[in-house]
Amino acid sequence: MNDSLKLASTLPSLASLVERDILQELLADKKSPNTRRTYAKSLRDFFQTITGDQTREPTIDLVQEFLSLDRFSAISLVLKYKGMLVNKGLSPATINVRLCAIASLVNYARKIGKCDFSLEDVEGLKVQNYRDTTGIEPESFKTMISLPDTNTLKGKRDYAILRLLWDNALRRNEIRLANVKDFDPDGGKLWIQGKGNSQKEAIDLSPQAIAAIQAWIAARGKVNNSQPLFCTLDRATNGHRMSGNAIYKIVRNTAAAAGIKKIVSPHRIRHSAITAALDATGGDTRKVQKLSRHADLNTLTRYDDNRLRHQKEVTTILADLI
Incomplete structure (x- = not known):
């Protein structure tokens, strides 16, 4: 067996290279354990909400299906999700964190050529930080x-x-x-x-x-x-x-x-x-x-x-x- 054949035999298949777990790659790229946990929770909630299945984990196929949408369909879907969060009565800060996690997934996928759209048109909610700074004496x-x-x-x-x-x-x-x-x-x-x-x-x-x-x-x-x-x-x-x-x-x-x-x-x-x-x-x-x-x-x-x-x-x- 020549060197090129030996090298080929040690490399993963082309199919496995295509089937990348983009969500896990994104989470691994985050240095802070707290950020990884928050993003994982936010993205899990996003995919469970849009599929209507609260037990479903975001599989590679599901993530790729979302990332393969056209720009308008993707934005429409995320805006619908945003509206559902608002109707649940979640705080603007919580909603913005979840939208940020989705945007990070999309941006990462774009960088590696797995997505053709961005979520720049999806705006977060205005947050009034520290409105109540009262404490105790x-x-x-x-x-x-x-x-x-x-x-x-x-x-x-x-x-x-x-x-x-x-x-x-x-x-x-x-x-x-x-x-x-x-x-x-x-x-x-x-x-x-x-x-x-x-x-x-x-x-x-x-x-x-x-x-x-x-x-x-x-x-x-x-x-x-x-x-x-x-x-x-x-x-x-x-x-x-x-x-x-x-x-x-x-x-x-x-x-x-x-x-x-x-x-x-x-x-x-x-x-x-x-x-x-x-x-x-x-x-x-x-x-x-x-x-x-x-x-x-x-x-x-x-x-x-x-x-x-x-x-x-x-x-x-x-x-x-x-």
Whole structure:
């Protein structure tokens, strides 16, 4: 057998090259595990909705059938799907994420020559971000953070998590994804996977947060640097990485135990910390941006407007004019 025949025998068949799993290729191209999960869920919902079969998985044939549509048929189908999402009462942000996933699939297919149309004419819904930036007062959070029993392993863990949520206004996923090696007590830093970032960034910790994390790690015992910084403690899953829902429950239950009537989530604590930081710095949005890590300074301006209640002030002025 000559070299060309040997090479041919090791290559996949032409048919297998044609039958590419474009959806899986798209997901594999996404660096963030969270993005992969979100896109997979969105695309599954799209194909299940348009086929009317909620048990059907998006097979290679089904994906290729969609990508082989003509431009007008494809746009019409996606617009119909968009309308169905609106009728379900889903939030604009959720609808836009699902439309973005479909557009990414189409754009990827176009790049590799498996699709002839784009979805540029399918517009997302206008989203008003952070309309409600109200949180809880520092005194209320002070009561919350006093409740974990730091004589217990769970109490040490929960106290450290609450410290990070307030002192650094972290998102629960940023806490969830941190590993033991990301904590640098000597440098007073924690490396986190920020929202929308493919690489980790270092944030400075308060002395209280450093001490809290050190106490938790010491009580936890010997761990590998690659293990999650915060783990589950129940008998069935002990040592596993905590879920976002587990962190949410810690916050929700602690707030309820503190007698706080408002539903408190990790993100509401983030709102509270950012608002308190604006109060403490006299509304210095550029300085607080280093804490919140918002890419758009206008987002912090909305926090500041809500904090100062400018709309109420102007409403009162107008009412007094008549």
